[in-house]
Amino acid sequence: MACGAVTDKMGAEFLECQICLDGLQQPKILPCLHTFCLPCLERMLEAEPGGKFSCPVCRLDVPLAQDGGAREFTKNFKLEDATQKPLKSVSFSTQEPETACTACDTGSQSMYYCIDCTDYLCQVCTDAHDRMKVFQSHRVVTVEELRSSEVADDLRSRETSKCPCHNEVNKFYCTTCLSVVCLHCVVVNHKDHDYLEVQEAAEKERVRLSEKLSTVQRRVEQQEQWLEQAKPLQHSWPSQLERCTNDINLQAERMIQAVVKVKEEKIAQLHATSATREKQLNEAIDAVEVELAASKSFVSFADKMLQYGSPSELLSSVEDLQDLLKEVSIEKSTNQSTKALKNLRFDSPTNDLDEAIATLFGGVKQVRASLQPPCTTKLKSKMAASRTHGKAQLIMATGTKGMGDLEFRCPLSLAISMDDDIIVVDRDNNRLQVLKKNGIFLGTVELDFQPQSVATLTNGELLVTGDRHSIQVIDKHGRQSRVLKVGGAIEEDEVTNGIAVDRQGQIIVSIAYQIFVLNTEGEVTLTFGDKDSLNYVLWVTSNSSNQFVVSDELNHCVKVFDSSGRILFSCGSEGEGGGQLCHPVNVVTDKEDNIIVADNKNNRVSLLGKDGAFVRQVLTAETHGIREPLGLTLTREGYLVVSDRSYEEGCIKIFRLS
Incomplete structure (x- = not known):
């Protein structure tokens, strides 16, 4: 009954496996403090062999023992008790039988419950219980009061476990071994160790954890705030990708158009230059051909005159021949015609063309978003370490x-x-x-x-x-x-x-x-x-x-x-x-x-x-x-x-x- 109240306070999410979304069976707690059914964990390991797997909730990589598998994880005794005790508790509804006294064997109806003895008491046992000095400090409540949340809180604070070796209540906490032990364990196995009563040790740990919990809570708030800012960025990322892709395509089209324009201008310039040079070349060829014909005629005439002309004919023609030599200057005509002999060539800066295009094209930049970095904490040594931004x-x-290029x-x-x-x-x-x-x-x-x-x-x-x-x-x-x-x-x-x-x-x-x-x-x-x-x-x-x-x-x-x-x-x-x-x-x-x-x-x-x-x-x-x-x-x-x-x-x- 009291455990049912405790279960209600814990919330259904703590008693439900986040893998199968059903009640926890053989609950196992991971290093990240999340709890799952043992059968669910074993099914996950069968699907993902390799010595480790990730927590389904926080995605923390969890190392595994070589042989133990999921059974090596710590059992969550608290949740195991919470899931089992409500089934064993006796309901006090009018439709079910009342709980019998557990302090005697008469089968009498219980009227009270001793929180310290954890016994249901009939009226006779209650009177005897009250008369004994050893029980004077015990808290006895009525069965009706047992249903209240106040009593449930008291029960939860007093709840403890039993020693698996001696089946006695664990009333002490060994600070040397960091474990709860019963009185028998203190006498036999922990007699030289330091220990405290469970309640005292729990109160100290509760205070210490509460102080740290406030720090973690602040960090949780900062992380939630950061996520609120980051989620819109995440949602807008596809549109940013599409926009950048469109911008790149548009820039490429602009550059293609610019290249086509420059190409047309260069070709027009080429054709104009070609027409001019072609005209000059044709004129030069015609001039040289005319000069060549005159030169050949002069050579033929002079050759015949030198071979067959009489001295008087030669002397009478010398003056004309010398005048022709002045008019027909082979060296002069050749030098003038050489100016028209030019080849066409296009100079392309091929060595740095890729770099030049990349520079003109532009580049994709990542502009820092105005987000405050989330503040994270390291809960356990196995948790992923956070990274801070450097300068x-x-x-x-x-x-x-x-040993190749760009290899060292x-x-x-x-x-x-x-x-x-x-x-x-x-x-x-x-x-x-x-x-x-x-x-x-x-x-x-x-x-x-x-x-x-x-x-x-x-x-x-x-x-x-x-x-x-x-x-x-x-x-x-x-x-x-x-x-x-x-x-x-x-x-x-x-x-x-x-x-x-x-x-x-x-x-x-x-x-x-x-x-x-x-x-x-x-x-x-x-x-x-x-x-x-x-x-x-x-x-x-x-x-x-x-x-x-x-x-x-x-x-x-x-x-x-x-x-x-x-x-x-x-x-x-x-x-x-x-x-x-x-x-x-x-x-x-x-x-x-x-x-x-x-x-x-x-x-x-x-x-x-x-x-x-x-x-x-x-x-x-x-x-x-x-x-x-x-x-x-x-x-x-x-x-x-x-x-x-x-x-x-x-x-x-x-x-x-x-």
């Missing part, structure tokens, strides 16, 4: 693993050429790859050594390290200009590694734990660094104050030196926290002299202030899909280009920084 937006990703094996370093192309050090393929700023492949530069780093000189030439103690100076087509020798390196077996060019055009390069500064002529003007201050793998850059910024990979820090090589400060230490680094690789500085470093083993890119103070994580694995970042460079527009080892998602990425 960098991915513009383009390209490149995969391999360790894209270790990046640089921007003077004409805004992206230069990628493809280390393990012994080459550079050149991409346009929109990711289009341009070409490769094959090398006979394993390159380590690349930088760009102000004249457009590229500096490539990795060839022992030399710096190769080449153009982006691979033509070698010269070789710069770096003298004074202590470690003979190490190669040139990190390289950069400062605002003054000086070249900064590292070999092991030493930093070398070369002037524009390639002469070493400064050397600093030793084993006590720096480690063997260094990456370098500079800032607007001509200070040298060094990423010390094996010491897990970034150090800044002044223009004379004296250390100013060091920032970072090994770890995963904010401002900590783990194998930092390439490093660059922005216009404000902030330091951006590829935090390789932490799978992120970190931003430090010009004083070395930690500002924020620019890119992370969770938000931006970064995996072991290697190369960094900034374009002239302020975009951040990153190379990493996430070959499946594109290992060359371009981000817009906000």
Whole structure:
């Protein structure tokens, strides 16, 4: 009877399986706290084998034990009791027999119910119950009062389970084992453990959960509000797709019409030019033919005169022949006629035609909707982790693993050429790859050594390290200009590694734990660094104050030196926290002299202030899909280009920084 009231308060949705939409049978609770029938879960697993399945309500991926299947899920005892007890409860309607006293065997009609003893009592047993001191604190109510909601609430608060081992009521909660136990269990198995009475432990947990529940409730409200804003966007998405498709088709028609118009103009221009040139050519041919006939006639006359004419005839004709020679100038006529000999040709910019058309055509843009991001919470360790939006937006990703075009094996370093192309050090393929700023492949530069780093000189030439103690100076087509020798390196077996060019055009390069500064002529003007201050793998850059910024990979820090090589400060230490680094690789500085470093083993890119103070994580694995970042460079527009080892998602990425 009381359980029936409790069931009514819980609501039908809690007692109904959301798969079969029927009453729960052998209810099993999932890690996401949703409950279903065991037979329904088993049928789902038969249809979806593979070791896991998704909750039908929240779609959470639920892992399964290898052999146990759905039976390994925790039984929902509360709902099991709620679905079974109403069937066993005795109804007090006038159409059914009254409940007999359960405290004696006389079969007398019960008049009262002891909430603490959970017994129905006849009048005699009630009088005896009231006289005994041990029962003085018990609450006894009439059978009519048992129907009230107040008593039902009291019953629910006192409800407990029985020990499966001793069949005794579980009156204690072992805080060591985090389980409810009976008195026998306390004495035998939990005597050295900490425990509380069930009611006291439940009240503490109720208070703690209530505090957390209020936070979750606020998040629920925020998520509902976000969904209210997002649903219209979802519904309008097909119309947006149709509208964009129509716009693309309209733009294509416009471009086709424009191309047809230009085509007709070009053909008309061609025909006009052709008519003019054809007339000039015909006139030139006629003139040359006339001149040719006159020349042949002169040659024939002169030849006969020279062969058969007498001296007197020759002398009498000399003056006429000389006049004809002046009039018939073969060289002059040939030069004049040559001007009319021109071929027709149409020059088409085929090399960049696709790119030019794509630029003129326009592109599809995703404009951020004015929605507040939903606030989510992680209820359990198995729940899906939420992602927060970062301050960098991915513009383009390209490149995969391999040895072909746009395929890389360790894209270790990046640089921007003077004409805004992206230069990628493809280390393990012994080459550079050149991409346009929109990711289009341009070409490769094959090398006979394993390159380590690349930088760009102000004249457009590229500096490539990795060839022992030399710096190769080449153009982006691979033509070698010269070789710069770096003298004074202590470690003979190490190669040139990190390289950069400062605002003054000086070249900064590292070999092991030493930093070398070369002037524009390639002469070493400064050397600093030793084993006590720096480690063997260094990456370098500079800032607007001509200070040298060094990423010390094996010491897990970034150090800044002044223009004379004296250390100013060091920032970072090994770890995963904010401002900590783990194998930092390439490093660059922005216009404000902030330091951006590829935090390789932490799978992120970190931003430090010009004083070395930690500002924020620019890119992370969770938000931006970064995996072991290697190369960094900034374009002239302020975009951040990153190379990493996430070959499946594109290992060359371009981000817009906000």
